[in-house]
Amino acid sequence: xxxxxxxxxxxxxxxxxxxxxxxxxxxxxxxxxxxxxxxxxxxxxxxxxxxxxxxxxxxxxxxxxxxxxxxxxxxxxxxxxxxxxxxxxxxxxxxxxxxxxxxxxxxxxxxxxxxxxxxxxxxxxxxxxxxxxxxxxxxxxxxxxxxxxxxxxxxxxxxxxxxxxxxxxxxxxxxxxxxxxxxxxxxxxxxxxxxxxxxxxxxxxxxxxxxxxxxxxxxxxxxxxxxxxxxxxxxxxxxxxxxxxxxxxxxxxxxxxxxxxxxxxxxxxxxxxxxxxxxxxxxxxxxxxxxxxxxxxxxxxxxxxxxxxxxxxxxxxxxxxxxxxxxxxxxxxxxxxxxxxxxxxxxxxxxxxxxxxxxxxxxxxxxxxxxxxxxxxxxxxxxxxxxxxxxxxxxxxxxxxxxxxxxxxxxxxxxxxxxxxxxxxxxxxxxxxxxxxxxxxxxxxxxxxxxxxxxxxxxxxxxxxxxxxxxxxxxxxxxxxxxxxxx
Amino acid sequence: xxxxxxxxxxxxxxxxxxxxxxxxxxxxxxxxxxxxxxxxxxxxxxxxxxxxxxxxxxxxxxxxxxxxxxxxxxxxxxxxxxxxxxxxxxxxxxxxxxxxxxxxxxxxxxxxxxxxxxxxxxxxxxxxxxxxxxxxxxxxxxxxxxxxxxxxxxxxxxxxxxxxxxxxxxxxxxxxxxxxxxxxxxxxxxxxxxxxxxxxxxxxxxxxxxxxxxxxxxxxxxxxxxxxxxxxxxxxxxxxxxxxxxxxxxxxxxxxxxxxxxxxxxxxxxxxxxxxxxxxxxxxxxxxxxxxxxxxxxxxxxxxxxxxxxxxxxxxxxxxxxxxxxxxxxxxxxxxxxxxxxxxxxxxxxxxxxxxxxxxxxxxxxxxxxxxxxxxxxxxxxxxxxxxxxxxxxxxxxxxxxxxxxxxxxxxxxxxxxxxxxxxxxxxxxxxxxxxxxxxxxxxxxxxxxxxxxxxxxxxxxxxxxxxxxxxxxxxxxxxxxxxxxx
Numbered sequence: 025x026x027x028x029x030x031x032x033x034x035x036x037x038x039x040x041x042x043x044x045x046x047x048x049x050x051x052x053x054x055x056x057x058x059x060x061x062x063x064x065x066x067x068x069x070x071x072x073x074x075x076x077x078x079x080x081x082x083x084x085x086x087x088x089x090x091x092x093x094x095x096x097x098x099x100x101x102x103x104x105x106x107x108x109x110x111x112x113x114x115x116x117x118x119x120x121x122x123x124x125x126x127x128x129x130x131x132x133x134x135x136x137x138x139x140x141x142x143x144x145x146x147x148x149x150x151x152x153x154x155x156x157x158x159x160x161x162x163x164x165x166x167x168x169x170x171x172x173x174x175x176x177x178x179x180x181x182x183x184x185x186x187x188x189x190x191x192x193x194x195x196x197x198x199x200x201x202x203x204x205x206x207x208x209x210x211x212x213x214x215x216x217x218x219x220x221x222x223x224x225x226x227x228x229x230x231x232x233x234x235x236x237x238x239x240x241x242x243x244x245x246x247x248x249x250x251x252x253x254x255x256x257x258x259x260x261x262x263x264x265x266x267x268x269x270x271x272x273x274x275x276x277x278x279x280x281x282x283x284x285x286x287x288x289x290x291x292x293x294x295x296x297x298x299x300x301x302x303x304x305x306x307x308x309x310x311x312x313x314x315x316x317x318x319x320x321x322x323x324x325x326x327x328x329x330x331x332x333x334x335x336x337x338x339x340x341x342x343x344x345x346x347x348x349x350x351x352x353x354x355x356x357x358x359x360x361x362x363x364x365x366x367x368x369x370x371x372x373x374x375x376x377x378x379x380x381x382x383x384x385x386x387x388x389x390x391x392x393x394x395x396x397x398x399x400x401x402x403x404x405x406x407x408x409x410x411x412x413x414x415x416x417x418x419x420x421x422x423x424x425x426x427x428x429x430x431x432x433x434x435x436x437x438x439x440x441x442x443x444x445x446x447x448x449x450x451x452x453x454x455x456x457x458x459x460x461x462x463x464x465x466x467x468x469x470x471x472x473x474x475x476x477x478x479x480x481x482x483x484x485x486x487x488x489x490x491x492x493x494x495x496x497x498x499x500x501x502x503x504x505x506x507x508x509x510x511x
Numbered sequence: 512x513x514x515x516x517x518x519x520x521x522x523x524x525x526x527x528x529x530x531x532x533x534x535x536x537x538x539x540x541x542x543x544x545x546x547x548x549x550x551x552x553x554x555x556x557x558x559x560x561x562x563x564x565x566x567x568x569x570x571x572x573x574x575x576x577x578x579x580x581x582x583x584x585x586x587x588x589x590x591x592x593x594x595x596x597x598x599x600x601x602x603x604x605x606x607x608x609x610x611x612x613x614x615x616x617x618x619x620x621x622x623x624x625x626x627x628x629x630x631x632x633x634x635x636x637x638x639x640x641x642x643x644x645x646x647x648x649x650x651x652x653x654x655x656x657x658x659x660x661x662x663x664x665x666x667x668x669x670x671x672x673x674x675x676x677x678x679x680x681x682x683x684x685x686x687x688x689x690x691x692x693x694x695x696x697x698x699x700x701x702x703x704x705x706x707x708x709x710x711x712x713x714x715x716x717x718x719x720x721x722x723x724x725x726x727x728x729x730x731x732x733x734x735x736x737x738x739x740x741x742x743x744x745x746x747x748x749x750x751x752x753x754x755x756x757x758x759x760x761x762x763x764x765x766x767x768x769x770x771x772x773x774x775x776x777x778x779x780x781x782x783x784x785x786x787x788x789x790x791x792x793x794x795x796x797x798x799x800x801x802x803x804x805x806x807x808x809x810x811x812x813x814x815x816x817x818x819x820x821x822x823x824x825x826x827x828x829x830x831x832x833x834x835x836x837x838x839x840x841x842x843x844x845x846x847x848x849x850x851x852x853x854x855x856x857x858x859x860x861x862x863x864x865x866x867x868x869x870x871x872x873x874x875x876x877x878x879x880x881x882x883x884x885x886x887x888x889x890x891x892x893x894x895x896x897x898x899x900x901x902x903x904x905x906x907x908x909x910x911x912x913x914x915x916x917x918x919x920x921x922x923x924x925x926x927x928x929x930x931x932x933x934x935x936x937x938x939x940x941x942x943x944x945x946x947x948x949x950x951x952x953x954x955x956x957x958x959x960x961x962x963x964x965x966x967x968x969x970x971x972x973x974x975x976x977x978x979x980x981x982x983x984x985x986x987x988x989x990x991x992x993x994x995x996x997x998x
Contacts, residue, residue, distance in 0.1 A: 095839040098832045105829035108822050115612055115822050123606035335595050335602050342592035345585045352582040356846040363843055 052093040059084045075381040086427045100370035121373035125334035126240040132337035134361035137179040145309045146189035151295040158291030161283045165220040165274040176228035176235040183466030186225035205475040215476040216283035222471040229455035231266035233258040238422040242451035248379045251447040265501035308349045403439040415457035424454045445510040460486040539580040546571045562868040573914045587857035608860035612821035613727040619824035621848035624666040630795045633676035638782040645778030648770040652707040652761040663715035663722040670953030673712035692962040702963040703770035709958040713946045717939035718753035720745040725909040729938035735866045738934040742810045752988035795836045890926040902944035911941045932997040947973040
C-alpha cells in the first residue's frame with residue numbers, strides 16, 4: 025500500500041544525514057589544496073585578481089557539489105562564507121538572493137505540494153484516471169503519466185511528485201497484479217510501469233517553470249544573458265513537444281520493454297474500490313483543489329493584472345494555512361523545502377556575483393574564438409548533445425545547470441543561434457537528461473529502489489529513451505519554436 | 512537522566528502542531544470582521560489611506576500573534592501576503608528582510624547552539640561548575656546560573672538554553688536528591704533550582720544581543736528611531752547590572768523560597784562521576800569550544816577590522832559543518848530556527864514598512880502631546896514599568912517587542928529622556944519581564960512542566976523577582992549607564 029513516510033525516509037537518509045566519510049576526505053583535500061595553490065597564482069589574462077579568486081571559490085563549490093563530500097547545502101554555505109570572509113562579496117549582497125522572488129516561488133511551491141500529499145488528493149487523482157484508463161497495462165501507464173502531468177505545474181520537486189505520489193501507486197498496482205522482485209515477476213507489469221513513470225516524471229519536469237526546482241535557476245541565469253523566461257513563456261514553449269513526448273513515451277516503452285501482463289481488466293474496479301475507501305472528497309481536498317485552480321489561473325493570467333507568480337504562490341500558501349489544510353508544523357517539517365531554499369539562494373547569489381565581476385563575459389569572449397570555427401547548426405547540435413550526455417556525471421539537474429548552463433549557453437549563442445532558443449533548449453535538457461542513470465535526479469533512486477529493473481537494463485532503457493527525447497524535442501520542438509518565432 | 516529529545520518534543524508540540532481549534536475561531540472572526548470594517552472607514556487625520564490599511568494589517572497581525580489562533584509564523588505569513596496582495600508593499604521589498612544580516616545572525620546562532628546540545632558540551636560545562644560549587648543547594652544554583660551565563664552569548668534561543676540544556680540538569684539533580692513531585696518533595700531542592708534557573712535564564716537573555724531572538728528585533732527597531740545597538744554596546748551596557756542581578760538572584764530566592772535541603776555534599780562527587788562517564792573532551796567538543804572562542808573574539812573585536820557579527824556567525828557555522836560537528840541534516844531538522852527565521856524576518860519587514868509609510872512618526876507626534884503633561888523622570892518610570900508589567904499579556908518577549916516597543920520608545924523619548932537610554936531599557940525589559948508568568952516565554956512552560964512549583968506560587972515568585980529586577984536594573988543599571996554617559 026501507500027507508504028509515503030517510508031519512501032521519504034529512505035530517499036532522504038543517505039545524503040542528508042551524511043557527515044564526513046573516509047571516501048569523501050581524499051577528493052576534498054585535493055580540491056582544497058588545488059584551490060589554495062591556484063589562489064596565489066597570477067590570474068589568466070583579462071581577469072582581475074578578485075575575479076580570479078571568486079572563480080576559484082565558485083569552481084571549488086561546483087566540484088564539491090558534484091563530488092558531494094558534504095550535502096549540497098553545506099558545500100554552498102561554505103562557498104558563501106568564503107566569499108564573504110575574503111571580502112569578495114559584501115555580506116548584505118551575499119544574502120540578497122534569500123529575498124529573491126524566484127527562490128520564494130520554489131519555497132512556496134514546495135509547501136503547497138505538501139498539501140497534495142497530505143490531503144491524499146494526489147493519490148485520488150491517480151486512482152481516478154485508473155478507473156477509465158486502467159483496462160490494460162498501457163492504459164494504466166497513461167493514467168500515471170496524466171497524474172504526473174496534472175500535478176507538475178504546482179510541485180517543483182520532481183522527487184516529491186514522482187517519488188512521493190506516483191511511485192507508491194506503482195508499487196501498489198504491481199502488488200495487486202503479483203508483480204514483485206521477491207517472486208521474480210518484475211517484468212509482469214512493475215518494471216514497465218516504473219520506467220514509464222520515471223521517464224514521464226522528467227518530461228513533465230521540463231514543461232513548467234514550477235515543475236522542477238532547477239528551472240527557476242535556469243530562468244534566473246538566463247536573465248544574466250538577457251533572456252526572460254517567465255511562467256507563461258516557459259509553459260507555451262514546452263507544452264507541444266512535452267505533450268507529444270508524453271503521448272509517445274508509454275507506447276515507446278511498451279514496444280521496447282513490454283510488460284508480460286497486457287490486460288488488467290480488474291484495475292478500474294480496484295481503483296473504484298480505493299476511491300470508495302477514500303470516501304467523498306474531504307473539505308481539505310476540495311479546498312486544495314480550489315486553491316490549485318486559483319494558482320493555475322493566477323500563474324497563467326496574473327501577469328495581465330500585475331500579480332507576480334510569487335505573489336500568487338504566497339497567496340495560495342496563506343490560504344492553505346488559513347483553511348487548515350496545512351499546519352505551520354507541516355511547513356517546518358518540510359526539510360526538502362528548506363534544503364532547496366538554502367542552496368538555491370546561495371547558488372543564485374554566487375552566479376550573480378560571477379556576472380558582476382565580468383567573469384561570464386570573459387569566458388564568453390574566450391569561447392567565441394574557439395566555437396567560431398564550427399558552422400551554426402553543427403555547433404548547436406554538438407554542444408547541446410554534449411550538454412545533454414554530460415548528465416552521466418551528475419546526480420541532480422540543478423548541479424547540471426549550475427555547473428554547465430551558462431558556459432554552454434554562451435558558447436552556443438556566440439555561434440549566432442538565437443539566444444531564446446538556446447536558453448530554453450539547455451534549460452529543458454537539464455531535466456530531460458536526468459533519466460539516463462539511476463542516480464540522475466532525486467526521484468531516480470526512489471524508482472530504482474523498487475528493485476523492478478536491474479541497473480544494466482536501467483541504463484540501456486535510459487539511453488534508448490534519450491534517443492526518443494532528442495528526436496521529439498528537436499523535430500517537434502524545433503517546428504513548434506519556429507512557429508513561435510524563436511528562430 | 513538527560514532526556515533532551517523528550518524535553519524538546521514536549522515543548523514544541525502544543526503550539527506548533529496546532530491547526531484551527533474551536534476556541535480560536537471566535538477571536539479570529541472578531542479580528543477579521545473588525546479589520547474589514549475599519550478598512551472602509553476614513554483614516555484618522557494625518558494618515559493616508561494606504562498607511563491606514565497597512566496599520567490595520569499590522570495591528571491584525573499583532574493581535575493574531577497575541578491570541579494565537581494559529582502559530583506566530585502562520586499569522587505572520589498571512590499578514591505578509593495581505594500586504595503584498597493589496598499592493599501596500601511590493602513583493603521584492605516584502606521579502607527583503609529575509610536577507611537582513613540581523614535575521615541571519617539569529618538563524619546562524621540557532622544552528623551553532625545546536626552544537627552545544629549535540630556534542631554534550633553544554634551539559635559538561637554545567638557538571639564542571641558543579642564539581643566546585645555543588646556542596647550546597649545555593650552553590651548548585653550558582654553553578655546553573657554560571658552555565659547559563661557562559662552559554663548565553665551564543666545561544667539566542669532562551670528556550671534551547673534554559674529548556675534544552677539547563678532544565679534537564681535541574682531534573683537530574685533533583686532526582687539524585689530525591690526531590691520529586693511524585694513523592695511530594697518538591698521543596699527539598701527541585702523547586703528552588705527550577706525557579707533560580709528559570710529567572711536567571713531571563714537575566715542572561717537580557718545581557719547579550721545574541722542571547723535572545725527578540726534582542727536583534729529590538730536593535731533593528733531602535734535603528735528606525737536612530738539608535739544603534741550593536742553586539743559590543745549591548746554587552747557593555749548589560750554586563751554590570753546583569754552580573755549584579757545574577758549574583759543576587761540565587762540569594763534572593765534562597766531567602767524567600769528556600770529549599771529544605773541546604774547541604775548537598777555528594778553533588779560534586781556526582782558531577783565528577785558524570786564527567787567521568789563522559790570521558791575526556793571529544794574531538795567535536797574541543798572543536799565546538801574553539802569555534803565558540805573564535806566567535807566571541809570576533810563578536811567583541813571583529814568590528815575593529817571590518818568583520819560584521821553575521822559574517823562571524825556564518826564563518827562559525829561553516830567551520831562546524833566543515834569539521835563535521837554539525838551535519839547538514841542537523842540544520843534542516845532545527846525547526847525552531849526555521850520558525851524564528853520566518854516570523855522574525857516578516858515582522859521586521861512589516862515594522863520597516865510602518866516606518867516608511869510615516870505611521871511611526873504620526874503616532875509619535877500624537878503621543879508627544881499627551882505625554883508632555885508628565886515630568887520627565889515620572890513619565891519614564893511610569894511608562895517603562897507599565898511596559899514591563901504588560902508582559903502578563905504576552906507569551907513571548909518577541910511578541911512584546913513587536914507590539915509595544917516602538918510605541919513606548921517614542922512616547923518616552925518624546926518626554927526628553929535620552930533615546931539610547933530608553934532604547935536599551937525597553938529592550939532588556941522585554942526579556943526580564945518574561946519571568947512573571949508560567950507562559951511568558953518559550954522556556955517558561957518547560958520549567959513549569961517539571962511540576963515542582965504550583966501555578967499560584969510561580970506567579971507570586973514571578974512578581975517578587977520582578978521587584979528585584981526593577982530595583983537592580985534601575986539602581987545599578989542607572990548608575991552604570993550614567994557612568995557610560997547614557998544620560
